[in-house]
Amino acid sequence: DVKVTQSSRYLVKRTGEKVFLECVQDMDHENMFWYRQDPGLGLRLIYFSYDVKMKEKGDIPEGYSVSREKKERFSLILESASTNQTSMYLCASTGTNYGYTFGSGTRLTVV
Amino acid sequence: SQQGEEDPQALSIQEGENATMNCSYKTSINNLQWYRQNSGRGLVHLILIRSNEREKHSGRLRVTLDTSKKSSSLLITASRAADTASYFCATDRATDSWGKLQFGAGTQVVVTP
Numbered sequence: 001d002v003k004v005t006q007s008s009r010y011l012v013k014r015t016g017e018k019v020f021l022e023c024v025q026d027m028d029h030e031n032m033f034w035y036r037q038d039p040g041l042g043l044r045l046i047y048f049s050y051d052v053k054m055k056e057k058g059d060i061p062e063g064y065s066v067s068r069e070k071k072e073r074f075s076l077i078l079e080s081a082s083t084n085q086t087s088m089y090l091c092a093s094t095g096t097n098y099g100y101t102f103g104s105g106t107r108l109t110v111v
Numbered sequence: 112s113q114q115g116e117e118d119p120q121a122l123s124i125q126e127g128e129n130a131t132m133n134c135s136y137k138t139s140i141n142n143l144q145w146y147r148q149n150s151g152r153g154l155v156h157l158i159l160i161r162s163n164e165r166e167k168h169s170g171r172l173r174v175t176l177d178t179s180k181k182s183s184s185l186l187i188t189a190s191r192a193a194d195t196a197s198y199f200c201a202t203d204r205a206t207d208s209w210g211k212l213q214f215g216a217g218t219q220v221v222v223t224p
Contacts, residue, residue, distance in 0.1 A: 004153075031210050033211075033212075035214070040216055041216060042199065042215050042216040042217060043154075043201075043214035045212075045213075048210075048211060058211075088151065090153055092154075094210050098142060098144070098159055098203065098210065099144060099159055100144075100146075100156055100212065102146075102153035102154045102155070103153050104152050104153045105151065105152060105153050107151070
């Protein structure tokens with residue numbers, strides 16, 4: 001069964017901490033995405049990647065960075081966590097059939 | 112701003128009834144997709160309809176697309192309690208990089224036994 005795995009379901013971090021959210025897919029997909037989901041706002045694209053070592057900004061990249069050293073792994077980094085980054089973070093990947101496969105999400109709370 | 116906007120925001124129906132939700136979007140698209148999300152989990156891909164298609168079926172799901180009105184609808188027939196979830200439309204805009212989707216805020220559907 002193909003899947004996208006996010007390393008943590010729940011995280012609590014302190015303001016100012018550097019936070020790493022990990023995402024791994026086993027489908028050999030080139031394309032990977034990070035979204036955040038907030039009530040009433042739907043999903044908003046943070047960053048995406050079409051290939052190893054390649055990254056492109058989405059709609060809300062401020063305060064975030066990403067890393068894609070291997071095809072199967074796409075990491076989201078919060079350089080200095082702030083309370084307004086408390087959110088549900090969703091990783092997704094897609095191949096040639098266009099539909100996304102999502103991970104289960106990481107609910108991050110910054111205190 | 113959101114490309115896809117679902118209507119209604121919330122829908123409550125009885126088991127066995129049909130559920131219909133709509134999605135409107137603003138710019139030309141390559142395709143439109145529908146996803147389901149159960150209670151704070153990840154989204155699950157339901158169906159994709161391309162811009163040159165008008166209707167698609169998958170099991171109890173029926174999706175229509177009207178590009179002249181920039182709108183789509185998702186119909187779930189003979190609903191079950193297990194269909195309780197949030198449903199999102201997502202558009203692959205013609206002006207965007209391939210595969211980059213814009214999601215709406217979703218329709219929350221509750222199916223009561």
